[in-house]
Amino acid sequence: MRISFLHTMESNEAVFGLAASKAGWSPDQIRHVVRADLRQAMEQQAPSSGGAHKLVHGVLRELASDADAVIVTCATLGPAVDTMAASPCRFIRADAALAEAASRSGKKLAVLCAVESSIAPNRTLFERYAANTGASVTVQLVPGAWALYQEGKHAACMSTCAQAAGQAHADGYDVVIYAHPWMAGAEGLAGNECRPMHGAKAALDAVRTAGA
Structure with missing residues (x-):
């Protein structure tokens, strides 16, 4: 199984890379992409505009092309992930996965x-x-x-x-x-x-x- 990570902070690459290694994923199974501009676009987007969502969707589709799952590590991108069209690739918000797991714990x-x-x-x-x-x-x-x-x-x-x-x-x-x-x-x-x-x-x- 291949995983792609979408970050908006460079420091998160090391955090998630270490977690993936501890969980048994090898380096050739994971890919990291850092796009700080996506967070900036989401923060600056007007409520009635969907431009930032489309920008995030384009990056997600590219990452999904050679991955079984894409993990989005930045909570600011969460609303755009939620409006992504259905795909064989699983899109996972790290913050939502955490909230769900915590509520069951x-x-x-x-x-x-x-x-x-x-x-x-x-x-x-x-x-x-x-x-x-x-x-x-x-x-x-x-x-x-x-x-x-x-x-x-x-x-x-x-x-x-x-x-x-x-x-x-x-x-x-x-x-x-x-x-x-x-x-x-x-x-x-x-x-x-x-x-x-x-x-x-x-x-x-x-x-x-x-x-x-």
Whole structure:
């Protein structure tokens, strides 16, 4: 099975590439494409215009031409993925795969976000899937994490994310979720009892399930 990844951040290539390697995919089975311009087009698109969606659709069709599944790692592209025409290739939103998996994993979910503008979209997304299982959703901002990430202070950023995850676990949340794929680097830092979920693993698990 071949997988193509569509990123809008270069750093996500390493995150998803490492997750794919851990999941057993070899380098010749995966392909990465980074298109920051797609995120910019989606952010600038007027509500009544479908131009950005068409641009994303064109890239998705190209990636699907030699792949069994295409994983879209940027949540901003999600609405365009949802309007994509049916295809033999499976298109998977990493954020939606994560929300679905989390809603099936427990009853009290804590979604950790690093960017304030991402809180409302994540609340909407996770509550949509949680409604099917009866889970409750709390979305929390991790103060300082995004600033550290932008400054290139990777270790401090991951430590901050891990501390927030550990605190959420201590507060009684049975599922802790890292909303942004780049937070996956903090996966093993929150202690043995807290293993936060992240989009890279959830998306690859969804590919496995679809191909089973």
